[in-house]
Amino acid sequence: MPARFWGEAVRHAVYLLNRLPTKALGERTPFEAWMGRKPHLAHLKVFGCIAYAKNTTPHLKKLDDRSSPMVYLGVEEGCKAHRLFDPRHNKLQVSRDVIFQENSEWTWNAGADKEDLPEFVVVNAFNTDEVIVTADIEAAAEDVTPSSSLATPSSTRASSPSTPSSSTQATTSPESHEGPVRYRSIADIYANTEEIIGIDEEENESKELGFKKCNQEHAVYTRGKREASILVGVYVDDLIVTGRSTEGINKFKQQMMTEFEMSDLGLLSYYLGIEVEQQKSRILLRQSAYAKKILSQFQMADCNATKQPMEPKTPLHKDLEGTPIDATEYRRIIGCLRYLLHTRPDLSYSVGMASRYMEKPTSMHHKVVKQILRYLKGTIYFGLAYTKGPQEISIFGYSDSDLAGDLDGRKSTSGMTFYFNESLVSWNSQKQKTVALSSCEAEFMAATTAACHALWLRSLTSELTGEKPKPVTLFVDNKSAIALMKNPVFHGRSKHIDTRFHFIRECVENGQIVVEFINTGEQRADVLTKALPGVKLAVMRQLLGVRDLEPCQN
Template sequence: MNNIGLEKCASEHGVYVQCYQHSERREMLIVCLYVDDMLITGSSVERITNFKFQMLQEFEKSDLGQLNYFLGIEFTKTDEGLMMHQSRYTLDMLNKFNMIHCNSANTPAEVGLKLEKDPEEEGVDPTEYRKMVGSLRYLCNTRPNISYSVGLVSRYMQNPRISHLMAIKRILRYLKGTHNFGILLPGGESEGEVRINAYSDSDWCGDKSDRKSTAGYVFFLNGAPISWSSIKEPVVALSSCETEYIAACEATCQAAWLSSLMSELKIEVEGKVRLLVDNKSAIELTKHPASHGRRKHIETRFHYIREQVSKGKLEVVYCRSEDQIEDLLTKALKGERFLILRKQIGVKKVEIKADLQNRATKT
């Protein structure tokens, strides 16, 4: 790659970029490489064609044309933009685990669900359980709305019981009714401003067994979701302020990585990265040194957010709890609220061809 003028990104080793001037206009070529699969995009069709020709001269490759399938992820063009989904993968997974004919559910997790680590219940096959969890985790690449539920059942892979298996089957039942959903990447002007906004939230002491909280974040690039996470925090927080502060710091680390990647891709981001948090005390803790005295017991690494704010690289902004999209990634929600946040996070239905839908009847 280096021999033909592409630079390897230090932030993401599988991405290569080339920038050049053409007719007083800056052009670029971006290549994503994973083992022997390659994804090529750029601002010039001619340059993309030339690059393909160079690759074919060096390696035996198949040109599959415009993007529609990559690493198990499908891409469908619509009037609104590009839909990124895993409909085929979802149907195959439902077939694999004999859930293709099950009744669908309107949410991936029941409200108030309390799972225990070692309940007095009958055990289930741990190998099969882990296969189901692994399959679901890969689906989270295009379905942030199941990230919390999948993260929850992932905690019990060592010694799974009946209640844990039923929670997984609830997720599969939800996927039965929403197999043709995915992420919408809206179309827009290529020369317009680029902005990054993020939401961060946590569910204080969400895990009743060890009292640790569940933290989550989601990043939007011009309204399109590009990065999200739902994880259990590594420490026990003593207040809602602390757990929100820790969650915001996790999001800050991701913001720093995204900023570095954008810089290497020669994409100029307008203004600072905006992080929306619904806890005013946590926001104050990121800005004012006077607050630090009351939080000395917080691990040093979580104060990284204070450094980013003081350097002007990150802006932490308050948002109302009613507007907090992150609730979708930190707790189980009721049906109506879940549907509203699913739409706001960018997960929508995509029109699937009839031949793909017919796979549901095949075993």
Template sequence: MGNEHKVFKLKKALYGLHQAPRAWNAKLDETLLSFRFRRSPSEHAIYTRWNGEAQLVVGVYVDDLVIIGASCDDIKHFKKEMADAFKMSDLGLLRYYLGIEVRQSARGTLISQGAYAAKILERSGMAGCNPCQVPMATRLKLSKMSTEPLVDATAYRSIVGSLRYLVNTRPDLAFAVGYVSRFLEEPRKDHLAAVKQILRYVAGTKSWGLRYERKKEKQVQLTGFSDSDFAGDVDARKSTTGVIFFLVNSPITWQSMKQKVVAQSSCEAEYIAAANAACQGVWLARVLAEVHGSAPSVPMLKVDNKSAIALIKNSVLHGHSKHIEVKYHLVRESAEKGQINVEFIRSEEQLGDVLTKPLGKVKFHEFRAKIGLVDVRGKYSKAQEEIVVNGSLARGFPIPLL
């Protein structure tokens, strides 16, 4: 009694409190820096350490760590350092991480979310549905002003939210999932029908994922594709940006999003999309340079609109571009400084097209293959897999998980 107006002062952060994640991150950061790691200035979740010519890279997601290195001895030494500092579990070679399945061999790495996709289908009652060839019908247009009957908003949001996480390994779903995400506030029957088509497509491709081949190249090329439709949103008349970046021939980041402003022409829409791509490309180049310990290479950005390219390379603001918001002129500044190279590409070869609009079956399957999506089921037989020696592959990079 008499202590009703007093509070407890915590001497250490407790699990579950709002400040606990920040306290844990500060402790982990302090510990890794004491182990002579260097935190990436561009991406604070990446730490690197050099031991002569051998490099160790640590990726952090809350309390899950992925270690990448060329030397098993360095990895074992680091795991011992971490075991002395924290109570930890060594899960061995990376096979499953945050719902993403990882398969490694001497030829490359495959990532997929087959088990997660199966759970989505089961929870939505679509486990036994008939599969379809494309995630969205060509020329499909949906509106928030639809007069169709309302559907269960909670169930709709749950399914779409689950599909959004599936996009982490499925760039072919990025546009369709982003499109149906625009109707979360008041979903209707026609919106749900579009979601069910996505689920039917997932049912036929749930074992698909991305392939990353192992290549020995001193200088890797970062290549981006930037594309946009024009006024594809029937309600706000805004356009959709599609951006995808490849490291050599493998996709490492992709984005499909509705633009924040209304573009007055296809040139302006492509210019805005290129500005978003430039931001991503410059950042990726910096991160790669910090990991490799070298000067950043200049990323290549491919755009299929010659007017937009002329606007990027022309530093004179004229009547057709002076109304464009200042932040989108970053792409022009990046091109002038040599931080990014912009090149023209024909629309038939624009891989970003799959992120801006629903495509027909033939073109969609063609672009899906070019992006790097493959059926990971049975891709590497046991006879073809390399023997795992001391927690690492006989050839390639060992990637254990803490």
């Protein structure tokens, strides 16, 4: 065996010495002196012999191998399992289902050493997560850092790993360069959007370069006004630069490269798992690669597609008497799907409903999640398209709610969408915190929540463009709720409603929000409050702004 397995050999030798008699203890073993009973030795095998571990990959095909040849490295402490090394894939694995050939040994390459294998992977047979560690096999037993799941995909980098572009990049790997999802909101996108990486102290230098931090969104910096304005979005040490002046953008990049060691990645094409395709007349956002990765991760790559993510009127509840499933696996699927919502608002309601039962999921909830994955299979390339609008900026939104859709607490679900010049920029589907007594009350509370978000978008747009804030139009499909918003008098239908929900009355009275009626058939937020049948879903999806953006095959 190669010398790099010396640590494993010493570890196994210590395990054996603790189970061998010694004169110091009166011919007793250290194990017996400590535990008060004699050790069992039937599980011991010849160190370094060939062992065949059971292939635990689910959904094996008929011709797939049922086991894999490996090298026995001893007993795993703390469980009744064996430590095995897979020379073919350079992996260390722990498994219980093993068949040994103690008279055989692996044929190692004469020149094999640790320099030939820069790193290996530790695999737990009871949990399919893989753990990346350093090449020293003895260090693997001491310092193992679990890798994250697909819930938050890492951002890609074009810079060479041998030449780090910043101290952050030098001390962390691209795989660990991740962050949580805070909200689903997409700011205004202009042409000439470019990505630059390698900044560590952009906030300290921003004032010297003439940039001002946006008060409404602290990750955005602005410089200049109107045609000379430049916007910079910051995430850790990655920058997205956009503006109307190509000359201004180039000047900014030269200034930054003078101050920092950095890389210019050109036009933005991929950012935090979101694919960006910039065309002459529009910008496309999708997560098709991530969607394929989700389906492959959970063995649904070959599933049959379906036309809707959830069947209408699905009686989803806690199901206390149902068959429990693996809660960890269920949460991993939900986490992956929630990150996909950055470009897939049509999944917001179904994923949100499934997210309510992560504490104790059952087979009923798992069936709903699999339905969502099957819908994703048929809509992999769906995403959002942003076209250049008119010079005059307009912001409008839609607010909707169901009534007592939650079967456990009888609470309603609010849905809202907001558009910047006909381009969808923000959306949300969320269970209300208070039980509504009528559809009027549910719509009233949903509209109040939408109004709060509308004021933030209004202030953000005004700060980025330098123009005076304009009223935001909010479309609601309930005439009773609209009358309640416009009537400042309290009466029997509203006196029991929490005071904070009457905030929208003040917004309407001050002219910040303009509430208008719209027919239910044109209510774009309808898809965020209930499960729709296939035909109606396709219509609402089109109104919402979700498009099939599959790349053309040349």
